[in-house]
Amino acid sequence: MKNQSSFKKRRLSVMGMTIGPMTAWTVLFFVFPLAYIVSLSFCGRDAYGGIVYAFTLKNYQTLAKPVYMQVLGKTLRMSLIVTCFVTLIAYPYAAIAARAGKRVQNALIAGIMVPFWTNALLRIYAIMNITSANGLINTFLLGLGLVKEPLQILYTDFAVMFGMVYTMTPLMVMPLYANLQKIDGSLLEAGRDLGASPAALFLKVIFPLSIPGIVSGVILVYIPSMFSFYIADALGGGKSIIIGNVISNQFSTSKNWPFGAALAVLVMGLSTLLILAKNLLTKKLDY
Amino acid sequence: MDNEKMIELVGLTKTFSQTTAVNNMNLDVYRGEFLTFLGPSGCGKTTTLRMIAGFEEPTAGQIILGGKNCEALPPEKRDVNTVFQNYALFPHLSIRDNIAFGLKLKKLPKPTIRDKVEQAICLVKLEEHVAKKPSQLSGGQKQRVAIARAIVNEPKVLLLDEPLGALDLKLRKEMQLELKHLQKTLGITFIYVTHDQEEALTMSDRIVVMNRGNIEQVGVSEEIYESPRTRFVADFIGETNLIAGVVTIKGAGFTQVESCRKRYSIEGDYPYRTGEALTICVRPENIHFTRNIADVGNYNCMEGIYEESVYVGNMVKHILRNPAGETITINRLTRKGEHFEPGQAVGFCWSPKRAVLVDAQAGPT
Structure with a gap:
């Protein structure tokens, strides 16, 4: 009896040592902030931007207003377009990298990873530089006489989406590359052997087997696209507003933390739904 | 077909x-x-x-x-x-x-x-x-x-x-x-x-x-x-005994080969010339033990030093070493009950019909 209890004690202390720090970390930096945001979204705000700790549903009533729903709709739409373009660019890139020789493979992966590791803001400023009225593209076009006035590229929805596609592409390439590379070469040979032309082989073997990679990539791209704000800030110049900007504004200039929290909870809810849908789909595709 | x-x-x-x-x-x-x-x-x-x-x-x-x-x-x-x-x-x-x-x-x-x-x-x-x-x-x-x-x-x-x-x-x-x-x-x-x-x-x-x-x-x-x-084929397909030798007589329908200072006759027409080095190949199941090496008719006989036996169910593998140091494996049915001591000199023989001649090398190099 005594032995058993000392064993239990020892087990507890071992558990404390091993999973303790992780639990503390998670509680401190994940559970607590999340709970805080959720509870904040049910609080009120006084005239000077202070938080009034009293239960209210006002924030959620506000965000149901058409103006916010329109921004949300636009965000979802833009994220969808961005995800589509990212997929179209990333798929061939990943497919070539997956089947290329070792050296080409390393070069292609470095080509996508090195910019990815470079500070994102820095890259966005570079895009601003290139696309602005007296930037690289316009200087070039004006110099050639192709346009009379500088083109308005910067501060448009196009610029925002371009920046997002540029930033998000690595997030799609990596899971797709891992997935495509895993496809056994003998499956491709078997397909050819059974009479599949290269196109039929892609449609009937490679593409179906790469769906899990696409799904992972879509999640990795779509969710950050919904939340992104600095790209829209920098390249949209306040003209192209997506939900990320609105949330970030509530916490900065507008000083309406509870409403910002409610918006964040809404977007988090949407991404949770997406991830649940993804899990369901991958379970069905699990072979 | x-x-x-x-x-x-x-x-x-x-x-x-x-x-x-x-x-x-x-x-x-x-x-x-x-x-x-x-x-x-x-x-x-x-x-x-x-x-x-x-x-x-x-x-x-x-x-x-x-x-x-x-x-x-x-x-x-x-x-x-x-x-x-x-x-x-x-x-x-x-x-x-x-x-x-x-x-x-x-x-x-x-x-x-x-x-x-x-x-x-x-x-x-x-x-x-x-x-x-x-x-x-x-x-x-x-x-x-x-x-x-x-x-x-x-x-x-x-x-x-x-x-x-x-x-x-x-x-x-x-x-x-x-x-x-x-x-x-x-x-x-x-x-x-x-x-x-x-x-x-x-x-x-x-x-x-x-x-x-x-x-x-x-x-x-x-x-x-x-x-x-x-x-190569003899060695790769199944078990076999490979005994090095040199052609001494090329007769009609038989070839005489010298190995370990004794002469052996192998039936069949082979393209090997007199004096050519080659390999006699005998399957382990085609070798018998003999008590009297002098009296085995037209069988080819050799003497070896017994090394060990391996029991494999229906058969016993007898492993010997011949005078040239080549390993000889003889497969005999277990029920024959043949038993030898390691180090013992044992005579064994095979029919001239039951051996083939192949080249001396182990495949092309």
Whole structure:
């Protein structure tokens, strides 16, 4: 009896040592902030931007207003377009990298990873530089006489989406590359052997087997696209507003933390739904 | 098996940067035959198969399939199908869809596809598993699917690349017989690749023994086993005793060979000249013990020092060393009850009919 209890004690202390720090970390930096945001979204705000700790549903009533729903709709739409373009660019890139020789493979992966590791803001400023009225593209076009006035590229929805596609592409390439590379070469040979032309082989073997990679990539791209704000800030110049900007504004200039929290909870809810849908789909595709 | 040529390999050669995998190979494969490429790993057997399938391009030479040179044809246009070593089943498709894969690509009418697939499924006895995914099947079942998926297309030739390599011994033996029966039922030409000589002997109509990219010998199982033409074949197929010797007399219908300062007569006409070094090869089951070396009629006799015995169930392997230091293995039925002590001098003999002469080298180098 005594032995058993000392064993239990020892087990507890071992558990404390091993999973303790992780639990503390998670509680401190994940559970607590999340709970805080959720509870904040049910609080009120006084005239000077202070938080009034009293239960209210006002924030959620506000965000149901058409103006916010329109921004949300636009965000979802833009994220969808961005995800589509990212997929179209990333798929061939990943497919070539997956089947290329070792050296080409390393070069292609470095080509996508090195910019990815470079500070994102820095890259966005570079895009601003290139696309602005007296930037690289316009200087070039004006110099050639192709346009009379500088083109308005910067501060448009196009610029925002371009920046997002540029930033998000690595997030799609990596899971797709891992997935495509895993496809056994003998499956491709078997397909050819059974009479599949290269196109039929892609449609009937490679593409179906790469769906899990696409799904992972879509999640990795779509969710950050919904939340992104600095790209829209920098390249949209306040003209192209997506939900990320609105949330970030509530916490900065507008000083309406509870409403910002409610918006964040809404977007988090949407991404949770997406991830649940993804899990369901991958379970069905699990072979 | 008739005399119509299904495949002709003419001077087929494949070189990978430095090494020659297949060297100037000439071979005819006939309709309805079960032909096996047998050899150790790296002998070029799989490369040859992959060239026939169209996955590797020959460096030189031609592959003539059903009378047509198929040099320019990609794998999907060749009238051959392959059963892969690792099965290569499509993991995202059900067993039925795996089997129907080739027929659907041929755009056959749906009812035809359904009937053919049903037939193939019955043939490999997978009726209960048609709706499952490959990951839900055992190794043996996957193998059957791979076979069904290939034969359902009724190819001119079925190529099998060590298809039973991943199965356990018992299942492998069952599948060997099943495959053999299947081949006889369907009448399709099979080209089978294996490194397992017993498998080759069990299943094949003809065996092509390969070594370092060259054909060592082509023949039916009995020929390959009973009359190996090279030392490599003798050594690779089954167990054998190799005794070095030199030709002393080349007579009509026999050759006399000197070994360990004694002379031995071997029946048969061989192309070896007097004074040429060669190897006498005797199977362990063809050697008897003898008490009196002087009195054994026309049998060839030798004396050796007994080393050990190994009990293998129905047989006992007696291991001796002859005066030249070569290991001699003698397989005797256990019930004969022969017993010797290590270190004892033991006489043994074999019939001149039961030995063959092969070259002195261990294959071309």
